């Protein structure tokens with residue numbers, strides 16, 4: 124591609140790329156996001172290329188095969204969408220490809236077997252599917268649409284238009300003002316107003332002239348979260364563009380993207396995108412011929428959760444051990460190498476170009492006044508439509524879990540949702556209509572966090588869930604400060620006791636007092652927020668804790684020391700599903716007759732209970 | 744003492760008594776100057792504070808705002824009210840000390856400090872009855888910042904963290920000055936020094952560093 128040496132040139136390029144799109148050529152998009160990849164999407168993509176090559180199609184019919192980022196509906200992957208028909212094929216296998224080329228691509232025939240159906244309705248295109256209908260995509264606007272390895276594709280979709288607009292018609296001050304007006308709050312967890320952060324950093328540079336840095340936080344360590352991964356992989360240019368705009372606003376010349384090593388595709392796609400942007404004159408020296416210079420370096424994090432914390436992240440970039448520092452001086456004033464630094468999350472930055480293009484005013488009208496815009500969530504756990512969703516702030520939680528997520532699979536019931544990962548809280552079913560925005564979630568003891576959403580059903584034990592998150596954090600604690608290093612272990616001692624039916628009601632009060640000491644005493648928010656899952660489960664499910672302690676019973680049938688599984692001979696149809704799946708092979712019975720569990724060999728893994736279609740397994 | 748800029752004084756209060764901090768002073772510096780006692784473990788004037796033990800916590804208040812902060816690093820601001828023994832503060836110290844009784848049961852210093860807060864025993868599991876180290880890192884910091892040789896370091900992370908020499912073998916970089924022993928708040932370094940310096944009589948050449 125030719126180097127872009129002035130702002131008008133970008134527009135010309137965009138228009139010519141768009142024209143080329145209108146040629147009527149067919150496009151096949153194969154999702155190569157993390158979910159579909161895990162289900163063999165790369166083989167599907169390869170099969171398409173092969174089939175097209177072998178068939179020797181005339182240019183007019185030969186489709187363009189695009190390997191894209193995550194379409195969101197990962198549970199139905201591998202996904203393939205076709206243009207111009209708009210067809211949406213789900214669960215596509217390499218073996219289906221020949222038929223798709225033969226029938227759909229050559230002859231416009233629909234293969235109904237590959238269409239998605241739900242509750243008896245068959246859907247031809249994505250837009251009609253309930254999962255997509257209620258979503259609104261801003262941060263992930265191009266993900267799943269563009270080929271992340273093609274800067275032309277990104278530019279045709281409008282990439283770098285916001286930078287051009289800022290350069291051509293806005294002063295740095297106006298950029299900051301617009302971000303302030305937008306009301307955008309950080310998507311990385313703390314929800315700090317982005318405009319205010321930029322303003323403080325800009326003021327700090329004015330006071331102490333010298334270098335200032337823009338850092339993108341792509342550490343994404345929450346278990347089950349993959350929103351940032353999907354944006355970095357599927358639309359790397361949106362992150363780069365957001366960073367250039369931040370750099371312009373602050374006068375920064377150097378930026379860093381901190382990505383965890385476990386995201387090789389994010390690292391690869393970002394690296395290629397940056398290379399392409401440099402050769403196109405959109406990154407590096409003299410961007411778009413304006414004389415403005417800004418470049419970005421990628422730092423790979425070794426996957427320590429705590430390195431997502433701002434001060435630990437800076438230490439890590441500086442090549443020191445990733446341990447948080449006490450920050451009575453804010454990092455906007457003294458961050459990387461003690462210089463003013465703006466640290467923003469991937470999703471925060473991906474929102475910036477849209478805000479600059481459409482104006483802060485426009486953005487501020489989406490969602491409630493204090494939580495503007497949209498939020499991406501990775502929806503996981505006991506929910507039918509596991510995947511990635513982006514919704515306007517302020518929608519009820521139930522809309523995400525039940526309408527978009529399709530509710531709980533099987534005959535189990537919706538018990539709770541954990542938002543905010545290990546630092547967040549557990550929201551019970553009775554509060555399922557809570558508005559998903561920063562303030563409402565905080566009010567009920569949880570947090571928005573970075574967007575992990577783990578759905579739980581009645582087979583999830585809250586004591587066990589609290590232990591799970593605490594154990595995760597205990598392993599991830601950097602160990603620098605005592606309330607965290609010793610406190611998380613001590614809290615676990617209490618919970619381990621409860622899970623064994625030991626302890627007393629006074630212990631619950633003692634545990635709360637310890638939690639307060641950890642919250643008050645810990646150096647960073649890893650320790651400071653670690654008690655949240657335990658405190659919220661205690662608040663909303665105290666009876667379940669008491670059942671463990673007083674009745675020595677785990678109502679969800681999870682805590683192994685407190686349960687035995689039985690088969691209800693009335694309900695059992697003798698289908699044998701449990702017997703053939705029991706890892707201990709300790710379930711016996713004749714065909715079509717009630718089965719039995721041999722208690723001596725049973726390890727209480729619960730496989731039988733999860734599988735039984737007739738709710739015949741009971742726990743006591 | 745810290746470098747002092749005598750031009751500017753910050754007026755605030757500690758436990759209701761008027762306090763004045765010179766610029767650059769922390770709450771702990773000011774409190775000590777006034778003769779107010781705040782327990783500390785990981786703080787030593789010879790090295791940079793890191794705020795690790797959290798024993799020196801105090802509560803800072805202004806109007807409806809309040810926050811528990813570490814006095815060894817917190818720079819007071821005009822008008823802030825500091826409380827060194829509020830309920831929240833005592834709660835942090837009591838729990839940290841009870842957990843320390845389990846972490847380093849062999850330390851006399853920790854036992855004495857715990858007793859000041861009415862703690863004689865701990866409910867938590869004792870892993871190593873011989874342990875004395877609280878992992879405050881003072882030894883490591885004095886070695887690096889004052890002695891300038893980095894003979895010891897804090898290895899590993901989280902609950903596995905420990906003080907050791909690289910690769911856990913005696914380190915020739917150690918000049919056997921004993922600074923680490925003298926700053927150690929618990930007596931733990933006393934028993935470790937020999938492992939760090941090794942058998943000095945076997946060293947060749949003069950001078951200990953390399």
Ligand SMILES: Cc1cc2nc3c(=O)[nH]c(=O)nc-3n(C[C@H](O)[C@H](O)[C@H](O)COP(=O)(O)O)c2cc1C
Nearest residue numbers: 309310311340342343344431433467468471648649
């Ligand atoms: C233990 C811990 C882990 C964190 N991990 C992340 C992370 O993986 N990604 C992220 O963007 N922010 C993370 N944060 C929040 C960051 O410290 C910081 O607030 C954020 O990156 C600022 O960007 P924002 O204002 O755009 O949200 C973490 C915070 C803590 C305390």
Ligand code: SF4
Nearest residue numbers: 602603604607647650
């Ligand atoms: S709270 Fe935990 S993670 Fe944070 S500094 Fe303390 S020990 Fe390290």
Ligand code: SF4
Nearest residue numbers: 876877879880882927
């Ligand atoms: S040996 Fe002493 S000075 Fe060193 S970390 Fe342990 S307690 Fe602190």
Ligand code: FES
Nearest residue numbers: 156158159195197
């Ligand atoms: S990875 Fe394909 S839909 Fe998410």
Ligand code: FES
Nearest residue numbers: 794796797799815
């Ligand atoms: S003395 Fe302040 S944190 Fe240890």
